[in-house]
Amino acid sequence: MEPASAMSLDDALALHRAGRLAEAEAAYRSLLAVHRGHPDLLRFLGLLRHQQGHAAEALDLLERAVDLCPESADGRRALALLLDKRGDRPGALVHYRAAARLAPHDAFALNDLGCALMEAGQLDDAAGVLEGAVLMAPEQGDALANLAIVLDRLGRTEEAVALAHRAVAARPEHAATHVALSIVLASSGLIGQAERAARHAAAIAPADIAALLQLGNVLIDAGDPDAAVAAYARVIEREPDHRGATENRLYALHLSPTVDDRDLVTELRAWGSGLSGLAEPRPDRGRDPNRRLRVGYVSADFGKHPVGWFLSPVLPNHDPAAVEIHAYSGRTVADEVTDHLRRHCASWVPTAGMDDAALAGRIRADGIDLLVDLSGHTAHNRLGVFARTPAPVLATWGGLIGTSGLPAMDWLIGDPRQCPAGAEELHTERIVRLPGGYVPYGPPAYAPPVAPPPALGLGHVTFGCFNRLAKIQDGVIALWARVLDAVPGGRLLLNTRELRCPDLRGRVAARFGAAGIGSDRLELAQGGGHADMLESYAGVDIALDPFPYSGGLTTLEALWMGVPVVTLPGRRFCSRHSVGHVTVLGHPEWAAVDADDYVRIAAALSRDREALGGLRSGLRGRMAASPLCDGAAFTRGLEAAYRMMWRQHCVS
Structure with missing residues (x-):
């Protein structure tokens, strides 16, 4: 091999592409010694160092490359991708936008931006950008697949299915296009076809995390939670800290008739213990037992969803002299129930683009006294936020399906039927039992009259x-x-x-x-x-x-x-x-x-x-x-429970 000092950039890139990373690193560093501050060299070395597991150095190199050449679309995209992988979605979005502005006819840059907007919950904007990417490259399978997923989330299911089929036709041996097809077919109710698409994706790429995760999801829809548990376990074998697979598996265990109640609680406790290291010192909001409380509700289901229907008679009946209500909403598509709930909140914070650390920081900054989880182990939950203890008192209610398993969660809100005597052994939280039911019901105005028995x-x-x-x-x-x-x-x-x-x-x-x-x-x-x-x-x-x-x-x-x-x-x-x-x-x-x-x-x-x-x-x-x-009576009981929790905190 010729000395690194005699190598060209093309030679270094060839080593990099061949997977000879140590030699490529030496070549890049040698070239940088001669061409100090060369943005492309900094970018390539940054990408290589990320591959080698040196994320902090990689980030520094990519940031230096962008500082030296802010008009480089490639440099912006590389930095955005790394920030995205590190969980800095707002920072990544800045650079995705810049890359798309600098390369407005580059379908790949537009696809990256569209995906980032989708993950941030900005679905209408994401659809517009991805439609542009498809216009630029009509057979670009990734853009077609991502646009299909966005349209599916917007409720445009027929268009989504058609686009997903186009994506598969464009890239038939690409697992991601089959995953997208499975997602939109499942949304349209075609579960059998969705299962076949997910299995095909997993056959193409047996180690593909997204394919196995989607297979688990669609197996639940197909009525086979035990098979879903096995699919999620395959994901966890490959990526032990994969949050989606871990939490979906816990949900599937609740559905399984083969899982003993005690074993289920053991699984939940083990999961919760794994998050105990995220706990931070709880904020000090004072110890006045009778003051007005700032209550935060956290959910992605503020809309036409069981949680939305349960909350509909509660939020209008909260006593503004006793509690001030703040909603942290992960919902990306609003409906009339969303609008109804929003009208009864002092603040409404969209959270789809926030990771758990950012959302926990926002809740701390908002001075929330009592934070209420409305998801439990259901889809799009933010239990990782509660693990970070961003409020003095933490409770789970309404959308839960059992104990959270989190050591940080103080209270579970139930009732004497939902949580009879002796139920404590199945919960990690202290239980507060409301006198009536554990949730109220607000029937929709469009419910038809009762018909005679058939x-x-x-x-x-x-x-x-x-x-x-x-x-x-x-x-x-x-x-x-x-x-x-x-x-x-x-x-x-x-x-x-x-x-x-x-x-x-x-x-x-x-x-x-x-x-x-x-x-x-x-x-x-x-x-x-x-x-x-x-x-x-x-x-x-x-x-x-x-x-x-x-x-x-x-x-x-x-x-x-x-x-x-x-x-x-x-x-x-x-x-x-x-x-x-x-x-x-x-x-x-x-x-x-x-x-x-x-x-x-x-x-x-x-x-x-x-x-x-x-x-x-x-x-x-x-x-x-x-x-x-009786939403008014229920809410009085709920507020009494909140006051009891707060007073116990004040004397603890």
């Missing part, structure tokens, strides 16, 4: 379940088959978005067939808009609740439409949503103590159809007058 006209009873397929495991199907055996002529209606997929309808029918339920007793409906879904309860006499993850909002909606719900509660938090709702409504007799009791309750409700009609006609009125729909 059994009166059809001559047979129709059972129904509108929960997602992930909750309907083989044990559930076996028990529902027993219900139908006990009710001659009875039929079962399943209604969920996933059943838009012909493949999945076939699979579900086969699973019921194996349990002895033929297609003549099974109806598979394909979901639809929210109003249409509520209207579909006109075809259901009695709702059957799944387990071990019961219905929450779904149960409240069934009750509002006059449909009784039979439930089989377990011990874990997510198995007790329905028992809480039916008990608060005044019908604890609909909660079974075991499988035999579940069959007995369902059969007994089906026998007296006139009584079923009377129950149905009066259920909405009783629900409206119950604590379930």
